[in-house]
Amino acid sequence: MEFEPVIGFEIHAELKTQTKVFCGCKVDFGQAPNTNVCPVCLGMPGSLPVLNRQAVELVLRTALAMNCSITEKSAFDRKNYYYPDLPKNYQISEQYAIIGVGGFVDFAHDGAPRRVRINNIHLEEDAGKNIHPENTAEDYSLVDLNRAGTPLMEIVTEPDLRSLDEAESFMKHIKNLLEYIDVCDCRMQEGSLRFELNVSVKEKGTDAIRPAYVEVKNVASMKTVMAAARYEVKRQTKAYQKGETIEKETRLWDEVANCTRTMRSKEAAKDYRYFPEPDLVEVHIAPEWQEDVRQSIPELQPAKEQRFIEQYGLPKYDAAVLTQSKAVADYFDEAMARHKNPKALSNWMMTDVLRVLGDEGIEPADLKMRPDHLAAMIAMIDDGRISGKIAKEVFTEMIASGKPPEAIVEEKGWVQISDTGAIESLVDDVMAAHPDVCDDYRGGKKKALGRLVGEIMKRSQGKANPALVNQLLAQKLSE
Numbered sequence: 166m167e168f169e170p171v172i173g174f175e176i177h178a179e180l181k182t183q184t185k186v187f188c189g190c191k192v193d194f195g196q197a198p199n200t201n202v203c204p205v206c207l208g209m210p211g212s213l214p215v216l217n218r219q220a221v222e223l224v225l226r227t228a229l230a231m232n233c234s235i236t237e238k239s240a241f242d243r244k245n246y247y248y249p250d251l252p253k254n255y256q257i258s259e260q261y262a263i264i265g266v267g268g269f270v271d272f273a274h275d276g277a278p279r280r281v282r283i284n285n286i287h288l289e290e291d292a293g294k295n296i297h298p299e300n301t302a303e304d305y306s307l308v309d310l311n312r313a314g315t316p317l318m319e320i321v322t323e324p325d326l327r328s329l330d331e332a333e334s335f336m337k338h339i340k341n342l343l344e345y346i347d348v349c350d351c352r353m354q355e356g357s358l359r360f361e362l363n364v365s366v367k368e369k370g371t372d373a374i375r376p377a378y379v380e381v382k383n384v385a386s387m388k389t390v391m392a393a394a395r396y397e398v399k400r401q402t403k404a405y406q407k408g409e410t411i412e413k414e415t416r417l418w419d420e421v422a423n424c425t426r427t428m429r430s431k432e433a434a435k436d437y438r439y440f441p442e443p444d445l446v447e448v449h450i451a452p453e454w455q456e457d458v459r460q461s462i463p464e465l466q467p468a469k470e471q472r473f474i475e476q477y478g479l480p481k482y483d484a485a486v487l488t489q490s491k492a493v494a495d496y497f498d499e500a501m502a503r504h505k506n507p508k509a510l511s512n513w514m515m516t517d518v519l520r521v522l523g524d525e526g527i528e529p530a531d532l533k534m535r536p537d538h539l540a541a542m543i544a545m546i547d548d549g550r551i552s553g554k555i556a557k558e559v560f561t562e563m564i565a566s567g568k569p570p571e572a573i574v575e576e577k578g579w580v581q582i583s584d585t586g587a588i589e590s591l592v593d594d595v596m597a598a599h600p601d602v603c604d605d606y607r608g609g610k611k612k613a614l615g616r617l618v619g620e621i622m623k624r625s626q627g628k629a630n631p632a633l634v635n636q637l638l639a640q641k642l643s644e
């Protein structure tokens with residue numbers, strides 16, 4: 166019997182707000198432990214939560230971008246459980262009247278359109294963090310509550326994905342979409358975007374989904390999500406083929422052993438004893454507010470890709486690469502405003518700029534080189550002021566110092582020599598110094614020309630205009 170994967174996701178995204186969801190504490194990753202806290206997020210008796218309007222707005226924007234119906238009157242509920250990183254012993258979440266329900270996300274996989282249904286999108290608060298000592302012989306653990314109360318959006322999909330590759334495309338699409346609508350910074354390594362898997366398998370060609378599914382937590386990168394999914398599909402398929410059953414449960418990905426293992430049997434909602442949060446009022450989302458937020462949704466990736474093809478005349482491949490990240494696309498747009506040579510700019514972006522971003526693990530906003538400086542450098546190439554070879558050096562300098570290209574070229578004396586007289590004398594000198602190579606060329610060894618050009622370029626310290634050098638040299642050799 167052949168089986169195929171049935172995959173869905175619970176996606177947790179920390180929202181890009183200045184402050185926490187129910188108090189005024191700052192949301193700021195990487196601060197000293199327990200410094201961004203107050204009586205509300207520490208769960209002190211008598212403290213009262215106040216809802217952050219911006220957090221609701223970001224969930225609303227996501228829900229609209231994912232085609233959900235909006236619940237005009239939503240409300241918060243308490244999800245009760247005990248854990249050291251949860252000081253109140255309950256998490257404020259939404260269970261009965263959720264902001265966004267019944268949506269869908271369209272994306273492309275292998276060139277074909279795919280749709281994943283969204284069950285719901287709701288707002289809750291994040292927990293703190295337990296820190297266990299690396300040395301397992303130590304008998305203590307620490308708790309950092311800086312993250313407690315960070316607004317957290319949970320996107321729950323239906324189990325609509327049918328292959329591992331498709332699941333990977335979907336994750337990339339979601340990350341890209343959340344970046345485009347600017348609701349989450351999507352730094353998976355810092356935990357601000359987390360994909361939790363639901364995996365089960367079904368017999369190929371039938372709709373008979375095995376009812377038991379396994380939820381996998383503790384996956385910090387797309388790579389580990391994929392590894393966990395691969396492992397689970399294999400494990401479950403093997404079990405069914407042997408006639409065994411699979412328990413519905415929550416499993417953890419064990420990075421060291423490279424496998425999933427049981428964490429706990431999957432809780433039912435009743436285990437959390439959900440009940441309405443008495444300290445918060447209902448959230449009313451009027452149609453006018455929805456409309457305002459809908460208007461604020463920016464141009465999304467597919468539309469931007471299309472615009473790059475039409476407006477800039479770029480090949481589809483370039484447009485797709487440049488719009489993968491909104492920040493990269495914005496950088497491109499800004500550079501184009503200064504100098505219009507889209508294909509040259511695209512080449513510099515796809516090779517040199519993306520390489521720097523990848524090597525240093527940074528975002529375009531972290532680059533010292535401004536988009537208009539990159540554009541100005543391309544303009545200098547187009548004007549014949551610098552050669553492509555010098556441009557590579559100028560680029561390196563701009564990345565290092567953030568100075569404009571004109572200043573760098575001036576400072577280093579890198580201006581290209583396009584003065585015919587100056588190049589002519591260089592050509593004469595080199596020809597006089599290498600009569601044998603000249604004879605080789607005249608005798609039919611065409612390769613000899615390259616040696617002469619190389620020598621002239623060297624003498625000019627790379628500054629001679631190569632086109633002019635070639636032209637003058639060929640002319641003089643045939644005289």
Ligand SMILES: [Zn+2]
Pocket residue numbers: 185188189190201202203204205206207314
């Ligand atoms: Zn607080």
